[in-house]
Amino acid sequence: xxxxxxxxxxxxxxxxxxxxxxxxxxxxxxxxxxxxxxxxxxxxxxxxxxxxxxxxxxxxxxxxxxxxxxxxxxxxxxxxxxxxxxxxxxxxxxxxxxxxxxxxxxxxxxxxxxxxxxxxxxxxxxxxxxxxxxxxxxxxxxxxxxxxxxxxxxxxxxxxxxxxxxxxxxxxxxxxxxxxxxxxxxxxxxxxxxxxxxxxxxxxxxxxxxxxxxxxxxxxxxxxxxxxxxxxxxxxxxxxxxxxxxxxxxxxxxxxxxxxxxxxxxxxxxxxxxxxxxxxxxxxxxxxxxxxxxxxxxxxxxxxxxxxxxxxxxxxxxxxxxx
Amino acid sequence: xxxxxxxxxxxxxxxxxxxxxxxxxxxxxxxxxxxxxxxxxxxxxxxxxxxxxxxxxxxxxxxxxxxxxxxxxxxxxxxxxxxxxxxxxxxxxxxxxxxxxxxxxxxxxxxxxxxxxxxxxxxxxxxxxxxxxxxxxxxxxxxxxxxxxxxxxxxxxxxxxxxxxxxxxxxxxxxxxxxxxxxxxxxxxxxxxxxxxxxxxxxxxxxxxxxxxxxxxxxxxxxxxxxxxxxxxxxxxxxxxxxxxxxxxxxxxxxxxxxxxxxxxxxxxxxxxxxxxxxxxxxxxxxxxxxxxxxxxxxxxxxxxxxxxxxxxxxxxxxxxxx
Numbered sequence: 001x002x003x004x005x006x007x008x009x010x011x012x013x014x015x016x017x018x019x020x021x022x023x024x025x026x027x028x029x030x031x032x033x034x035x036x037x038x039x040x041x042x043x044x045x046x047x048x049x050x051x052x053x054x055x056x057x058x059x060x061x062x063x064x065x066x067x068x069x070x071x072x073x074x075x076x077x078x079x080x081x082x083x084x085x086x087x088x089x090x091x092x093x094x095x096x097x098x099x100x101x102x103x104x105x106x107x108x109x110x111x112x113x114x115x116x117x118x119x120x121x122x123x124x125x126x127x128x129x130x131x132x133x134x135x136x137x138x139x140x141x142x143x144x145x146x147x148x149x150x151x152x153x154x155x156x157x158x159x160x161x162x163x164x165x166x167x168x169x170x171x172x173x174x175x176x177x178x179x180x181x182x183x184x185x186x187x188x189x190x191x192x193x194x195x196x197x198x199x200x201x202x203x204x205x206x207x208x209x210x211x212x213x214x215x216x217x218x219x220x221x222x223x224x225x226x227x228x229x230x231x232x233x234x235x236x237x238x239x240x241x242x243x244x245x246x247x248x249x250x251x252x253x254x255x256x257x258x259x260x261x262x263x264x265x266x267x268x269x270x271x272x273x274x275x276x277x278x279x280x281x282x283x284x285x286x287x288x289x290x291x292x293x294x295x296x297x298x299x300x301x302x303x304x305x306x307x308x309x310x311x312x313x314x315x316x317x318x319x320x321x322x323x
Numbered sequence: 324x325x326x327x328x329x330x331x332x333x334x335x336x337x338x339x340x341x342x343x344x345x346x347x348x349x350x351x352x353x354x355x356x357x358x359x360x361x362x363x364x365x366x367x368x369x370x371x372x373x374x375x376x377x378x379x380x381x382x383x384x385x386x387x388x389x390x391x392x393x394x395x396x397x398x399x400x401x402x403x404x405x406x407x408x409x410x411x412x413x414x415x416x417x418x419x420x421x422x423x424x425x426x427x428x429x430x431x432x433x434x435x436x437x438x439x440x441x442x443x444x445x446x447x448x449x450x451x452x453x454x455x456x457x458x459x460x461x462x463x464x465x466x467x468x469x470x471x472x473x474x475x476x477x478x479x480x481x482x483x484x485x486x487x488x489x490x491x492x493x494x495x496x497x498x499x500x501x502x503x504x505x506x507x508x509x510x511x512x513x514x515x516x517x518x519x520x521x522x523x524x525x526x527x528x529x530x531x532x533x534x535x536x537x538x539x540x541x542x543x544x545x546x547x548x549x550x551x552x553x554x555x556x557x558x559x560x561x562x563x564x565x566x567x568x569x570x571x572x573x574x575x576x577x578x579x580x581x582x583x584x585x586x587x588x589x590x591x592x593x594x595x596x597x598x599x600x601x602x603x604x605x606x607x608x609x610x611x612x613x614x615x616x617x618x619x620x621x622x623x624x625x626x627x628x629x630x631x632x633x634x635x636x637x638x639x640x641x642x643x644x645x646x
Contacts, residue, residue, distance in 0.1 A: 061416075064417075068402065069392070069398045069401050069402050069405075070398045070399050070402050070592070072592075074398070075392045075393045075397070075398045076393050078392050078417065079391065079392050079393050079419060082392075082417055082418070082419055083419070091416050091418075091433065092416065092417050093384075093414050093415065093416055093417075094387075094401065094405055094415050094416075094417040095405070095414075096402055096405055096406070106409075110414065214595060214596060240596075243596045246598070247596070247597075247598045247600075250598045251598065269393070269395075270593045270596050272537060273537060273563075273566045273570070273593050273596065273597055274570075274596055274597045274598070275569070275570045275573045275574065275597070275598075277570075
């Protein structure tokens with residue numbers, strides 16, 4: 001491996017001068033610049049990037065904090081972040097926080113010490129000052145954070161409203177919404193979308209709640225079908241809840257979509273693995289990850305974000321669980 | 324932020340001495356050692372980890388090269404790698420190679436330059452010398468690489484044999500195996516497990532092939548059910564293929580498990596999302612990732628691996644697609 005010292009000797013200049021050339025920092029005469037560059041080429045010298053990052057305090061690394069990569073929403077997001085990062089020469093450090101504030105803090109500390117150039121986070125376990133105090137570019141994804149932090153989200157409210165209206169158009173008379181956890185912003189927005197589509201429309205509706213998790217959704221579905229009769233349409237707050245309700249309905253011999261129509265939210269890949277295939281509100285998951293990463297890199301490169309909230313449109317995918 | 328210079332001044336020693344204390348490298352008198360340590364505590368000095376990694380040529384980073392995080396097998400694996408790495412103070416850099424040799428090479432080059440401490444890879448696009456020339460600890464996961472590279476795999480052959488025998492025990496008379504791609508080692512091993520369970524047993528069997536991918540599996544299933552009649556049991560090379568065959572069977576009105584029994588392989592989470600739930604050969608995906616990471620860290624810490632092949636047992640999970 002060629003060292004910076006060998007380059008300096010061969011070029012007849014000091015190590016500091018070679019360093020200035022590599023880092024494009026400080027004065028070097030045109031003549032010296034040419035000389036050093038030609039020696040670098042000749043010896044095929046590759047500047048050590050860790051040394052460079054010590055100098056520049058940059059690492060070409062992006063930290064990605066997500067709750068859990070095994071939650072079906074996040075692999076596609078992580079994939080998008082990595083694809084775009086790679087395109088711009090950045091690498092991605094993956095962190096699963098389990099929405100645990102201590103674990104998240106541990107990562108944030110690690111990131112400060114290691115000079116990641118920026119952070120994308122999809123959890124929001126800390127006071128918003130914790131993020132702004134990091135002194136590192138940061139973008140929030142799928143969670144509206146503090147109004148000072150640029151955020152990329154999909155239009156949860158509109159998507160939910162459209163999904164509910166679709167069910168009503170398809171003849172649903174007794175509609176239910178299975179909402180997600182109250183402390184999660186997208187779940188809250190979807191609830192309001194549902195409410196605004198049914199209120200004052202003379203529609204019978206009912207609200208239940210489930211975690212974004214299959215086993216809990218199945219338990220809630222068992223209870224739901226025991227205590228509710230005549231429900232002919234359900235809008236679920238995400239695809240996992242929808243999968244749980246569909247399974248239990250099929251198990252009970254309820255015909256889907258003939259007697260019961262179901263719509264989920266997310267557009268997770270597994271919606272196509274089940275039969276009947278799940279009708280869902282598709283979030284542009286990959287695009288959201290890509291936009292957030294591009295935005296973060298722009299900020300890292302010293303540009304101001306044009307706006308603080310990037311809201312991406314959702315699309316309804318009609319498949320087998322609606323008529 | 325306290326600097327090493329301030330620590331040196333406060334302790335009345337040179338920066339080089341403080342550096343020797345931090346890096347536990349070179350002679351420092353007992354007295355000076357105590358003095359410097361107490362100043363470090365007093366000023367709450369945190370040695371810069373990038374500077375440390377330049378010195379030690381370590382970064383506390385592990386590179387994880389997988390084909391694609393959106394392939395349902397890999398999120399759980401990545402999660403395990405990250406959990407164990409975190410436990411030992413390592414961070415994980417995620418890389419999706421798409422099994423593309425050029426993309427993989429680009430990552431390997433990046434890793435060399437950035438001093439990752441070790442690499443876990445699940446793809447195998449290069450000549451094995453490429454990996455051994457890296458001069459960095461390396462562990463192969465789910466792919467048996469060169470015999471000089473430590474590998475963690477599950478027992479694909481045995482799992483496939485057990486799955487086939489299960490179908491025969493459950494009364495299957497005309498059995499099919501949908502094998503995976505020929506160039507993927509686990510798919511090959513599962514094929515041999517199937518063959519050894521049926522050959523010489525007086526059983527009618529047939530072999531078809533599909534990619535590990537839903538759309539292709541559905542296409543192949545359409546063709547399969549048109550050209551084969553009387554098949555009452557199918558062992559699929561993975562869960563994605565099984566999901567495709569199950570969907571098409573249900574669409575055609577074939578009763579599962581009454582008239583057709585299906586077994587997959589992997590134990591992917593989505594096996595529980597579909598109805599009937601998928602019977603499958605479960606690989607200990609999380610454990611495989613954890614063992615590989617622990618093994619890699621041991622090697623990074625200077626220990627020799629006890630053996631080169633870690634083969635983990637599979638388990639059959641009987642669910643709704645078998646009787």
